[in-house]
Amino acid sequence: MEKMKRAGFILVVAFAILVGFLAIVGVGGPVLEPSYLALVFHIVFVFGASIAIAVVSARGYLRSGSLNVALLGASLLISGLASTISIWALVPGIWPTLLINEAIAIGNIGILIGAFVQFLSAVVTWSAFGTTDVERRKAILVTIYFISLLSIAILVNLAALGLTPIFLTPAGPTPVRMVILVTSILLTLASSLLFDRRYVQTRSQVLYWYSLALALFGISLVCAAFTMKIGDIMNWVSRLALYLSGLYFFMALRTSEAADADLTERWVDAFGTDIGLNTLFSNMLNGVTYCKIVTDETGKPIDYVYLGVNDAFKRTNGVSVRDIVGMRATEVFPGIENDPADWIGVYGHVALTGEPVAFESRSKLTDRWYSVSVYSPRKGHFVSISQDITESKRAEVALRESEERLRHALDGAKAGMWVQCSNGEWFSSPQLNTLFGRPVDARPMGFEDFPSILHPEDLLRIREAWTYAIATSGPYEEEYRVIWPDGSVHWLASKGKITTDESSRRQFIGITLDITERKRAEEALQRTNEELQAVMDALPIGVVITDAHGGIVRTNGMDEKIWGSRPTTKGIEDYYEYKAWWADTGKPLAPEDWASAQVVLRGETVAGQVLEIQRFDGSHGFIINSAAPVRDADGKIIGSAVAIQDITTLQMAEEALREEQKHKLEFYQATIMAATNGKLIITERSEIEQIAGPTAATWEIHNPEDIRIIRHGVEEIAAVAMMDEARIGELLVCVGEAGQNVVKHAGNGKASLHKTDDSLIVVVSDSGHGIPALAVPDVALRRGYSTVGTLGMGYKIMIQFADRIYLATGPEGTTVGLEMYLHLAELQAGVGLMEKFGL
């Protein structure tokens, strides 16, 4: 078949090339016009084909109501008759009243009318004039064919009366003929192209041969335009093309008969103008198809042919082919025969049995769901009305999955859902039962059940909240207790809100959760907090807890006593409200200097800030401020814990004590000085060093031997200084006693010799614990008093012999300055020697 189609197409092209060649070369050639030859050919190839197609078209129209089919038949009828009459008239002697010119006029004008009707049939859909009434169709058909025949009769009579224009002169065709021929050519070729386009869409064999037939018809007309004389070469080429087109028309008829559908339906298919579908269902949202089932030899449905579809069908099935009428289902949906939905089987059953069905099925090919109703208007045919329900199916699946997830979520969260409609109807999920200590499969909880289940102390509150929420359409959010059948008390939390459904009905929708564990944890946390607060309040020091920003989150009672009422402190930036000074320097404390600030800013633990503070009542006090970081499980600092010790009383007592000791010391100093006749002066180490002047010699003291060495050293220098020998001996006794004290009380020390203008000063010092200030009088004056339990007589001896003793003692050690005047007379004489020694 394919080879035949290809051969048919090649022949048409060959004709076109031949005509083009002849037109260009302009070959007139010899004239060949035997009597009756052309007439016989015309009757066979042109008239026969015209009549056959007219008949087929008439049947097709009566069955389908497609006006296009009727017009197509009429077109060929007109063309065929006019052409045949024209040839007939050209046979010499048959019709002597008609001249050649009139014969050609009949042929050309008839062809023009036929081409015009043909074009109308190809380009316009005449469904607006369609009807389902068969009698009326017959009337219309008769009318159309009658008009066609009438137009030919009129044309012939006009020609016979000589009223037609001149078409051919001995010089050749007239412009009138050329205009008519060219118009006919254009209309015919345009029709050919339109049918060819329909063929591309539908792959209908009928349309293939029909469009080629029209093309040949057009070529024939082109040849006619170039025909100079009746019977010349171009005239015969024209005639051959015309006869060949007749053959192609027959081919189209033969192809139809070979197809599964009968010619009429294929004919209708080709034009897609099934009157019922197009007029009634074109605007429907549902897809509508009218099809004929194709069966195999055993009568089993194997395919179906679309006889009519509406746009919705193509849209919902994603059919890109503009017109699928006339196509088989397996052509439109390759693989449909294997679709699990078994469309062909189901439709075939309906078409063959006449039993209508309605079903929902998913097409594997389009991956969409359809709701389909199928019925059979006549045996072997079916009408399918389908609706794409993919979205609703997906929504249904999504809803089912959502409900499943919700159920799992509710189970997992120990939650129940409930809905109260505006008409008082109450619905609840099974999980709600478990929240009230009932079996999950028990009767769903009813609204009326709540008063007996709610804890009496919560009943009134919950009822009021419920009523209020409904009255105001506001949110409902309550926590309450319920008493289970076993008597145990459980905490529940309900949240709900008023919503409006699609029908504008109000409904109260909510969810209830079991929060017993959370409540118990909260209670435990509260107890812990209270215990912590109690412990903090019992502490004798102020305690402050800050957050990570230094904001104060908790204090205790002692802190309130220390500071008074603290202002709101959200962070370190608020610390400027706290007035404090370093106790030792008196410098004010900056916000970032506070222990808690250092903790949260740098993570440092700060201990023992001694501060003077100004309380919020304006009074002053002293505190020791310490802070350490508070960390979370990951070690991150989440705040600080501050300990504040109020040392105001202690500080004042120490201050008073220091003052008292100072007074006592001053008293003792005066007393000692008086008692020793000005010999023993209690002073400071620095003052002794200042009095002593330049150093002449220094010694280390570690053991008793060192003391002897010092004594000898001092003796030599004193002798050089011309000190009186007796006084040297006394000085050495004093040096020995001072050195002995170093060894006994401190273990180590040092000694140095200094020279003033009129005396030698030996300074002996150690780093021992010193003599307690208040013990100095006893040490210095009381015989036998010793701080280490030995007989204390060293100072007595030193006071006895030295001219002046400077004593500086304290926790940092003891320094004794022993001053011995040089003999006055020899002092003056010894100045030179002293200078010699560099003293």
Added chain:
Amino acid sequence: MSAEVIQDTHVRVHVTGDIDLSSVTEFYNALDEAAERSPGGFIIDLTETTYIDSAGVQAILVIYGKMRESNGCLIIIVGNVRIKTVLEVVHLEQLPGVCVCTTLDEAKQALYISKREQEGNP
């Protein structure tokens, strides 16, 4: 320093050199030995002693305490003024049973008198 215990008609501790913290132990041991030999009293001869400090004085006072338990006496011979002054600073010479002399003869006499007094006043 050297401290020698001499016994003839009486017991005498003869000290030469400095009595200070470094030598006080030796000095004390000699005194203790003399006290053992003659609980009724002995002579401390400091005529050749060049220096004594409170440690030495303390040693004498400790031995003095022991001697007083047996009502004994201590006779101290001092040739150096400075040493004498040191002993006077602590009023050693004023203690009962203590006699500070300047010569050995004075010392022997004082020791004899003291012992006689002890015998007459047991």
